[in-house]
Amino acid sequence: MTRVAVISYGPTLDYASMLPEITDRLHVFSHHALPHTEGLAYFEHVQDCESVPYAELMIRRMAQDQPFTHVVTGNEYDLERAARLREDFGIPGQSSASALSFRDKVVMKEVASRTVPTPRFARLESFVDLMDFQARCDGPVVVKPVKQGGSRDITVLRGEADLLAFSRRPWRDDLMAEEFVEGTMYHVDAVIADGYRFVASSRYLRSCLGVFSGRNTGSLQLRPEDKLARRLEEFLDRVLEAFDTADVSAYHLEVFHTPADELVLCEIASRVGGDRIPALTKATYGVDLHGTLLRRACGLPVPQPPASPPTEVHGSVSILPQGRPVRLPDRLPFPWVHQYEVNPDLAPDALPQHSASHLCFVIVRGADTEEIEQRVLQAEAWLMEQLRERPDSARPTGPVEKGNQP
Known part of the structure; x- marks a missing residue:
């Protein structure tokens, strides 16, 4: 009988909706207090769940009474311990070695460099290693933690003053x-399993590092028939040739x-992309990345992705926290806005902490990448103008306007 342990991160994931056939056999430990937990076999909100070992301890204790058939997570920071649990329980799925190769950025590049070009890189044991590496490079050097995400704690050293x-x-x-x-950054998001393959490519609106210098972030989908989209999908396949991959996995x-x-x-991660990526994918292709991954991982059926190109694609921009209280508009005056939402959990005087930090976001639709880029920039400019003109402390307290029309 199916019995599933879930280590969860997403603040809005609805496991009962995604997995209705086995809702009463899901044992969920969550970083967030999820809104829909009725009918689950077990649910516990664990403060700092992704960094404390409590969930692993409890899953091991639960397994002593009745074995689990699946251990799943969609969170990058839980991949290694989920793999460790599966190995100890004798459950199929991503191995610890595979999880490490996608988590540790040095191991990742060592593996990937067998099949695709990578930047020069080095693990830093001491500051001397950094000095030596910078001396060997002709240009700027990026320093970052090997297992961090969301562009957190990344530093670009452009010369002696930065060093x-x-x-x-x-x-x-x-x-x-x-x-x-130097170059434009793209991202490829996929769910690949036996008998199932979905791959979509997008361009970042701006570098994810720009969030720390006050530049808003976002994504612009490519049409799947675009020549560069096909090149990016082929590049993904070449990258994965170098890795030990699970039978079911998502990739970013x-x-x-x-x-x-x-x-x-x-970089490549064996998880669903963050920020607005799942919402963009659902809007264009009707594919629920989280639901598809979890259902396939639990051996449940999913519909095949659409075979024909979409009629429209989507793009997004997330407006950064301003470090001061602001009031946001209730809606945008554009007919091509697909979704507009205010972050209800952000402190009024918050500052950006990572690449997904946002005061609000807007998703737009259009015929192709060029059109959605123009619309994203128009929506961004309009929102920023509203923020400059109305800098008081009042603002909406929750999500507003989905499927927004003026």
Whole structure:
């Protein structure tokens, strides 16, 4: 009989809706207090669930009374412990070695470099390693933790002054360095399983690092028949050739497209992409990335992705926290807005903490990448103008306007 342990992160995931056949056999430990938990076999909101070992302890204790048939997670920070649990329980799925190869960015690039171009990189054991690496590179150097996500704690060293400033920070033992790659950043999002394949490509509106200098973030979908979209899908396949992959997995791949028309790996994760990526995918293709992954991982059927190109694609922009209380409009005056939502959990004076930090977001629709980019920028400019004109402390307290029309 199916019995599933779930280590959850997403704040709005509805497991009963995604897995109705086995709702009463789901044992869910969640980083967030989820809104729909009725009918679950077990649910517990665990503060800091992704970083404390409590969920793993409890799942192991539960398994002593009755074995689990599946252990699943969609959260990058839980991949390794979910793999560890599966191995100890004798359950099929992603192995610990595979999880590590997608989590540790040095191991990731060592593996991926067998089949695709990567930036030069090095694990940093000491500050001397960083000095030596910078001396070997002709341009800027990126320093980041090997297992962090969301562009957190990333530093770009562009010269001696940046190196000197970095030397005044406390040293961390989990750092790597890689050469800075000039180019446009794309992302490829996929769910691949036996008998199922969905792949979609998008361009980031701006570099994810721009969030720390006050630049809003977003994504612009490519049409699947676009030549570059086909190249990116082929690049994903070449990357995965180098890895030990599970029978069922989601992937979020980030790729540099250089001025010389070369594709270079940035990173790949074996999980669903974050921020607005699932919403964009659902809007264009009708594919629920989280639901598809979880259902296939639990051996449940899913509909095949659409075989024909979509009639329209979508793009998004997330407006950064402003560091001061602001009032946001209730809606946007554009007929092509697909969704507009205010972040109900953000403190009025919050500052950006990672690449998914947002005060609000808007999703737009259009015929192709060029049209949605123009509309995204128009929506962004309008929202920013409203923020400058109305800087008081009143603002909506929850999500507003889905399927927004003026």
